[in-house]
Amino acid sequence: MRVFSLTLGTLLAVVVAVNALGTWAAARDEARLQAVPTALRPGEVALGYRNVDERRFQRGRLVTIPRPRVVTFGSSRVMQMTGALVGVGPAAFYNLGMSGATVEDYVGLWEILRRQDKIPERAIFSLDPWIFNAEVDQVRWRTLTREIDTFLARRGWRTVDAALGGWSRAKELVSYEVLRDSVRRLRRLFRSRPAARTGSPETLIVPESAVGDRQALRADGSLIYDGAFQRRSPREVQEDAVHWAATDGPGLARFRWNPERLRLLETLWKDMRARGVRITAFLPPYHPATWRVIDGDARQREALDQVRRALAELASRLDVSFADFADPASVPCAADEFFDGQHARPSCLRKLLDRLPATAR
Amino acid sequence: MLFSSLEFLILFLPLTLVVALRLRGQPLLRWIALTSVIFYAFAGHWWFIVPMLVTTVVDYWVALVIEQTRAPGRRRALLAVSLAGNLGLLAYFKYAGLLARTVEAGGEALGLPGLLHVTRWFDVILPAGISFYTFQTLSYIIDVWRGAAPAERNFVRFAGFVSFFPHLVAGPLTRHHQLIPQLARIAATGIDPRWRAGILLFCVGLCKKVLLADRLGNLVDPLLAPPMELDTARAWLALGGYALQIYFDFSGYTDMAIGLGRLFGIELPQNFNSPYKATSPSDFWRRWHMTLSAWLRDYLYITLGGNRCSPARRRVNLMVTMILGGLWHGANWTFAAWGTWHGLMLVMHQANAERWERLPVAWQRNLTFLLMTLGWVFFRAETFPQAAHWFAALAGFGAGAGPWTTEATALLALVALGLLIARLAPNSLELPLERLPPLRQAGLAAATATALVLMNYSSKFLYFQF
Numbered sequence: 001m002r003v004f005s006l007t008l009g010t011l012l013a014v015v016v017a018v019n020a021l022g023t024w025a026a027a028r029d030e031a032r033l034q035a036v037p038t039a040l041r042p043g044e045v046a047l048g049y050r051n052v053d054e055r056r057f058q059r060g061r062l063v064t065i066p067r068p069r070v071v072t073f074g075s076s077r078v079m080q081m082t083g084a085l086v087g088v089g090p091a092a093f094y095n096l097g098m099s100g101a102t103v104e105d106y107v108g109l110w111e112i113l114r115r116q117d118k119i120p121e122r123a124i125f126s127l128d129p130w131i132f133n134a135e136v137d138q139v140r141w142r143t144l145t146r147e148i149d150t151f152l153a154r155r156g157w158r159t160v161d162a163a164l165g166g167w168s169r170a171k172e173l174v175s176y177e178v179l180r181d182s183v184r185r186l187r188r189l190f191r192s193r194p195a196a197r198t199g200s201p202e203t204l205i206v207p208e209s210a211v212g213d214r215q216a217l218r219a220d221g222s223l224i225y226d227g228a229f230q231r232r233s234p235r236e237v238q239e240d241a242v243h244w245a246a247t248d249g250p251g252l253a254r255f256r257w258n259p260e261r262l263r264l265l266e267t268l269w270k271d272m273r274a275r276g277v278r279i280t281a282f283l284p285p286y287h288p289a290t291w292r293v294i295d296g297d298a299r300q301r302e303a304l305d306q307v308r309r310a311l312a313e314l315a316s317r318l319d320v321s322f323a324d325f326a327d328p329a330s331v332p333c334a335a336d337e338f339f340d341g342q343h344a345r346p347s348c349l350r351k352l353l354d355r356l357p358a359t360a361r
Numbered sequence: 362m363l364f365s366s367l368e369f370l371i372l373f374l375p376l377t378l379v380v381a382l383r384l385r386g387q388p389l390l391r392w393i394a395l396t397s398v399i400f401y402a403f404a405g406h407w408w409f410i411v412p413m414l415v416t417t418v419v420d421y422w423v424a425l426v427i428e429q430t431r432a433p434g435r436r437r438a439l440l441a442v443s444l445a446g447n448l449g450l451l452a453y454f455k456y457a458g459l460l461a462r463t464v465e466a467g468g469e470a471l472g473l474p475g476l477l478h479v480t481r482w483f484d485v486i487l488p489a490g491i492s493f494y495t496f497q498t499l500s501y502i503i504d505v506w507r508g509a510a511p512a513e514r515n516f517v518r519f520a521g522f523v524s525f526f527p528h529l530v531a532g533p534l535t536r537h538h539q540l541i542p543q544l545a546r547i548a549a550t551g552i553d554p555r556w557r558a559g560i561l562l563f564c565v566g567l568c569k570k571v572l573l574a575d576r577l578g579n580l581v582d583p584l585l586a587p588p589m590e591l592d593t594a595r596a597w598l599a600l601g602g603y604a605l606q607i608y609f610d611f612s613g614y615t616d617m618a619i620g621l622g623r624l625f626g627i628e629l630p631q632n633f634n635s636p637y638k639a640t641s642p643s644d645f646w647r648r649w650h651m652t653l654s655a656w657l658r659d660y661l662y663i664t665l666g667g668n669r670c671s672p673a674r675r676r677v678n679l680m681v682t683m684i685l686g687g688l689w690h691g692a693n694w695t696f697a698a699w700g701t702w703h704g705l706m707l708v709m710h711q712a713n714a715e716r717w718e719r720l721p722v723a724w725q726r727n728l729t730f731l732l733m734t735l736g737w738v739f740f741r742a743e744t745f746p747q748a749a750h751w752f753a754a755l756a757g758f759g760a761g762a763g764p765w766t767t768e769a770t771a772l773l774a775l776v777a778l779g780l781l782i783a784r785l786a787p788n789s790l791e792l793p794l795e796r797l798p799p800l801r802q803a804g805l806a807a808a809t810a811t812a813l814v815l816m817n818y819s820s821k822f823l824y825f826q827f
Binding site: 005 | 406486557583585586768797799802803806810
């Protein structure tokens with residue numbers, strides 16, 4: 001038993017140590033990146049926008065940007081949306097999309113906009129159905145706890161339990177995903193030249209024309225995927241889409257309705273509507289192969305129908321334009337208009353925006 | 362809360378165990394019952410504990426009254442109260458949805474869509490583990506009624522028997538005579554944990570679940586996702602993968618449950634005895650989900666007449682037992698088909714036992730494995746058309762052969778590894794865990810560390826849905 005305990009203890013200690021080092025390296029990278037929001041100008045992009053705390057970045061960015069006329073809320077699935085696609089100038093548009101965003105994130109970002117007195121004329125919400133699934137444990141929004149708490153406290157609601165956020169972070173110390181990222185990050189750190197390690201935020205900002213194959217974030221908050229991801233063959237994308245759907249990537253197979261999220265969305269929309277914001281919401285399209293899996297599975301279809309019904313009812317009550325584009329044929333978007341099972345290419349997003357109810361445009 | 366979650370391993374288990382080790386008597390039993398209820402409340406919805414508490418209170422009371430009652434008619438009435446209560450709850454939570462869907466389909470076929478509105482009321486969420494604890498308390502009540510067991514007078518001990526968290530959600534299906542005396546013993550003497558045998562067996566189970574079952578599931582699920590375009594090679598690969606996935610998933614859970622029981626000084630019954638080494642369908646059912654097989658034999662098959670009747674009647678009894686056993690696994694007619702398949706295999710094996718015995722043992726083993734594995738098609742498919750599609754692909758009438766991918770190679774390798782383990786390695790309970798050589802200890806530790814790191818991405822246990 002001693003050999004077992006020693007080996008297990010040592011291996012776990014190594015994992016925790018690597019992840020702790022990786023977290024430290026990430027914090028260094030991030031400290032540089034977090035200085036970017038104030039320096040980024042239209043026509044420029046921020047490099048290194050991968051595995052960073054997007055909430056912190058957006059918090060910094062919203063302080064800097066002028067008041068946008070149109071904003072989008074949503075997950076990574078809406079991050080390709082640009083001012084040009086929406087049909088407004090670059091300074092009039094801002095994309096608030098963030099990976100794994102939930103209703104709490106929208107609330108936190110809205111609170112920042114409100115506090116900065118940058119209330120937009122129009123808000124577009126891309127709503128992933130999984131955000132209403134209580135079985136999906138997505139806690140990235142906890143970075144915005146302060147803002148969310150302010151919003152909730154103003155309405156006499158219970159505020160967020162910070163201890164749970166700490167526990168989620170602690171669990172990451174023995175997480176495979178974090179380990180993989182930590183190893184990659186540490187390898188890069190040790191291989192890079194000393195000058196690059198201590199580089200200033202300006203080294204992370206380049207003109208959009210110079211972005212090359214790298215992943216980057218534009219000044220309007222929209223994302224440019226790295227070249228390798230953009231160039232994946234249709235077969236690779238198709239296989240990825242099926243695998244993602246079959247392993248419950250859409251988060252619909254084990255679905256437990258989360259009424260709190262809908263209540264929070266209702267409160268948010270009421271607040272926005274009271275301040276004169278026109279709201280458009282839609283369910284974003286899936287890759288056709290992913291859609292076939294969802295459509296062919298009674299449980300997933302039922303879950304999606306539940307989300308659809310609840311959103312349609314809420315939207316009609318609050319005078320919000322709502323459209324359901326989960327089925328890619330309803331846009332219509334073809335298989336080659338997706339990066340993977342869920343992320344639509346700009347051509348698909350353009351068609352989607354064209355099909356939004358006329359009153360919302 | 363899953364056994365394979367950090368919340369369970371770092372918070373729930375150590376706290377429960379540390380306090381339990383300091384307690385004796387009633388406080389210990391109360392602590393075990395309380396923590397088990399808390400564990401269950403985190404297994405899904407908090408309200409899951411309501412039907413379990415109803416079952417516990419009703420059966421505790423009914424058993425006491427049955428024991429004190431002499432009149433056979435009144436005893437039968439009391440038994441009926443318990444059966445109606447237990448089976449009523451199970452029927453409502455588990456089978457009302459099936460009934461609703463069947464009526465829905467029938468209504469649509471007859472052009473009566475109005476029925477839909479009524480049946481929606483019966484489509485409810487299934488509380489995890491309800492099938493397990495219902496069968497446990499049923500066997501207890503029936504044994505008290507038969508006079509084969511005394512009624513338990515200590516309510517907390519009875520509550521501990523029903524809810525003891527290691528076996529609560531997915532078994533092993535533990536009978537009263539297997540658990541209540543052990544709870545009485547630990548209450549009297551305090552817990553004497555079998556640390557080494559418990560922790561190491563738990564780790565073996567964790568590795569089976571995370572390193573084998575989940576990896577297999579990750580590769581099999583995309584193949585079986587709608588619209589299920591399977592060529593023959595992939596159909597067989599998916600079948601082999603699923604047969605091993607469900608084995609490692611369920612037997613891994615059982616190992617973890619038995620290991621946890623040992624940490625509390627309690628030995629839970631064996632549930633798997635290398636089922637894929639079975640040499641006949643009957644042998645398979647003596648090795649697969651052994652506690653359920655024993656329950657069905659003792660309380661259903663024998664009650665129907667068992668072997669003490671004509672061969673024709675015996676076959677009917679066997680079929681009824683297996684079909685109901687199939688439906689116990691899930692509220693879907695495909696599970697009834699799975700039970701029917703196994704019933705037919707058992708009946709055919711009984712009818713041809715002599716000829717079967719003349720086959721070389723290796724043939725018996727391989728044929729049994731093939732037949733049992735084919736049955737998993739009904740178990741995994743969600744609809745009959747899906748099952749038919751899969752069978753057609755297995756028979757060579759599927760989609761045209763697709764390109765061989767790295768995923769297919771990975772699945773093939775995992776299936777080969779899984780088969781080697783399932784067919785050649787000793788059973789988890791046969792492993793000499795108390796005196797494991799240092800090198801094997803290090804190997805198990807490395808595998809456990811890998812499983813712990815991958816655990817955040819593991820899926821729920823397949824048997825949670827039953």
